[in-house]
Amino acid sequence: MSIEENLNNVEADLKERKITLVAVSKTKPVEDIQTAYNVGVRDFGENKVQEFMKKQPLLPDDIRWHLIGHLQRNKVKYIVGKVYLIHSLDSIRLLNELERRYSAKKLTANTLIQINIGREESKTGIYVDDLERLIGACEKCTSVKVKGLMAVIPKGDEESCRHYFKEMKSIFEDLKKREFKNISMDILSMGMTHDYKIAIEEGSTLVRVGEGIFGKRNYNK
Ligand SMILES: *Cc1c(COP(=O)(O)O)cnc(C)c1O
Numbered sequence: 001m002s003i004e005e006n007l008n009n010v011e012a013d014l015k016e017r018k019i020t021l022v023a024v025s026k027t028k029p030v031e032d033i034q035t036a037y038n039v040g041v042r043d044f045g046e047n048k049v050q051e052f053m054k055k056q057p058l059l060p061d062d063i064r065w066h067l068i069g070h071l072q073r074n075k076v077k078y079i080v081g082k083v084y085l086i087h088s089l090d091s092i093r094l095l096n097e098l099e100r101r102y103s104a105k106k107l108t109a110n111t112l113i114q115i116n117i118g119r120e121e122s123k124t125g126i127y128v129d130d131l132e133r134l135i136g137a138c139e140k141c142t143s144v145k146v147k148g149l150m151a152v153i154p155k156g157d158e159e160s161c162r163h164y165f166k167e168m169k170s171i172f173e174d175l176k177k178r179e180f181k182n183i184s185m186d187i188l189s190m191g192m193t194h195d196y197k198i199a200i201e202e203g204s205t206l207v208r209v210g211e212g213i214f215g216k217r218n219y220n221k
Contacts, residue, residue: 019200021206022043026210067086070088071089081105085111086098087189092133095137125150148189161198188206191206192207192209196212
């Protein structure tokens with residue numbers, strides 16, 4: 001199916017609930033992004049800073065870029081003022097670098113805290129046990145705001161997916177009830193091509209869909 005047809009199908013699933021669709025364009029050419037843009041998509045997700053830097057200048061200015069991959073501290077300087085939302089705040093050291101670079105430019109970094117909900121060694125994101133400490137550090141910032149949470153859950157069957165989505169939703173709701181400086185729980189970023197429908201049922205507010213829109217990725221090109 002074409003990118004347009006895929007988008008129609010995915011958007012039909014999101015309709016009537018106020019769910020944000022981020023079209024994950026990693027590894028895909030700018031032509032594909034332009035195609036999706038032309039039918040109205042404005043939120044795009046990339047996971048690598050270098051790839052983002054190559055594509056961003058070639059595409060319209062009103063695209064909202066979402067950085068969904070692990071962010072190394074030494075790459076922060078390249079993205080200041082260029083991304084709409086960083087989904088992968090996962091350490092106090094990264095927080096400090098964001099604070100330093102964004103305050104120097106008098107800008108604000110909007111972020112989500114990424115939680116490694118399945119405690120998988122292969123994945124980034126903080127463990128739930130370390131959440132309070134990171135939140136404490138965020139409260140001291142002037143140039144970083146936390147808008148919610150993000151997770152990439154372990155691969156598994158529907159029951160397993162639901163379990164992890166429910167855990168994320170419960171952490172999200174618990175934090176929402178509390179009052180923090182610099183932190184609001186507006187966005188719960190969870191759900192990808194194969195599980196976004198389940199994620200929505202479990203309370204996701206933003207889904208990140210790549211192959212379901214742009215087709216299979218080829219990493220060997
Ligand atoms: C690649 C990626 C996605 C999209 O995955 P699909 O299976 O193609 O929908 C979503 N989130 C993150 C963090 C990713 O790296």
